[in-house]
Amino acid sequence: MAAVPAGQHAHWSSRFAFILAAVGSAVGLGNLWRFPFQTGENGGSAFVLIYIGCVVLFALPVLIAEIAIGRHAQQSAISSTRKMAQEAGKSANWAIVGWVCTAGGFLVLTTYSVIAGQVMAYAASGFAGGFAQPDGANLFYQGEFIQLAWHAGFMLITILIVARGLKGGIEQVATFLMPLFFVMLIGLTIYSLISGAAGEAITYLFTPDFTAVTGNTFVAALGQAFFSVSVASAIMITYGSYLSKDTNIGSSSILIASADTAVALIAGLMIFPIVFMVGIDPGAGMGLIFTALPAVFADMPAGNIIGGAFFALAFIAAITSSISLLEGTVAFVEEHSDFSRPTAAWLLGFFAFMIGAGAVWSSEFGGVFVDWLSGSFLLPLGGLLVAVFTGWVIPKALMRDELSHASNGLFAFFHFSVKFIVPPAIGFILLLGLDAKFN
Ligand code: PHE
Secondary structure, three states: OOOOOOOOOOOOOOHHHHHHHHHHHHOOHHHHHHHHHHHHHOOOHHHHHHHHHHHHHHHHHHHHHHHHHHHHHOOOHHHHHHHHHHHOOOOHHHHHHHHHHHHHHHHHHHHHHHHHHHHHHHHHHHHOOHHHOOOHHHOOOOOHHHHHHHHHHHHHHHHHHHHOHHHHHHHHHHHHHHHHHHHHHHHHHHHHHHHOOHHHHHHHHHOOOHHHOOHHHHHHHHHHHHHHHOOOOOHHHHHHHOOOOOOOHHHHHHHHHHHHHHHHHHHHHHHHHHHHHOOOOOOOHHHHHHHHHHHHHHHOOOHHHHHHHHHHHHHHHHHHHHHHHHHHHHHHHHHHOOOOHHHHHHHHHHHHHHHHHHHHHOHHHHHHHHHHHHHHHHHHHHHHHHHHHHHHHOOHHHHHHHOOOOOHHHHHHHHHHHHHHHHHHHHHHHHHHHHHHHO
């Protein structure tokens, strides 16, 4: 099969399908696993407020920029940035913007799948009644080969969906799973607020206490905002390339970022009442949902089923994100090689699986190297480059044209932000992160 020429790939069936797929990408383990433990580690309510500020000031403008780039050039992230730069009379080397984002998204996938595999295993343990036994959460997650098998299983599902293409795969899965996700999320949150320590959780999340704020709170909040909104990882450029010209990018982006933030806050309201009910330390770190929650579910009425449902919910969130992570690179390979979409999906999925496998064996490699390289370095760098690209390299008139539906106020905010706010802020945060890593 020949490479796919520019603009000749599939397009979303409707704006609604695009929104569901993009919200599906944004809402994921970032909301259900990463947001709660980041909030816990960084002191609760003040982190939540700073996080919301980062979404509005940094992630939203970068999201608008990415969807506009993709929609304008109608190609994968790398080709779109190259094409748009050339159109503006600038160097084709600006494709570096697409390269950094694509590499970041691909690396996120490698370890994302390992954690999602653990989520699947825990859902199985819950439904099998495991939470009631000591260390029962690990019922189906003991030993490296088993852990590898769950990682492989999750990657396999991701590959199979992406191989089916935009309409038959990604769109169908998102339109089926996202409504189910919201129903389950609301149901579980109501249950948790009724049976857990609701008052304490609400105070913890929403009564600002700035005593715990340090420079690191800002680094963590920005990293979390980028990760959660799925920016700087080639995904939103790629999803934007499947959009038609009549879609309002500004309002769609606001909707995507708001839905993602709402889910993070609701997830906080679902998880913290349970955490506080038995007095677990909210700063327990990465393992918060894996170690703390099963122990609590063990003592709750119908805890196994509720716990199983919680991890099933996290699985749904994860799969609609992982398909977007794989799609970013598959779209590029499909465009630039003779590989068909299924072959590209299998090859890249296998490659990502192998790198993730390294993380199963060595947490030093997975947690410290891959996670740092993607989360603390490539995503912020990608965001910085996207902002510089759309704020300084591409003429303002071209951006205005692509964002023709946006009000003057929204466009002015967007352009000011990508030009003057995002680059210095992220540059500073990147340096802080590098300094913390190497000093
Ligand atoms: N946004 C997704 C989540 O919250 C994961 C993701 C991260 C997707 C980075 C793309 C890029 O889980």
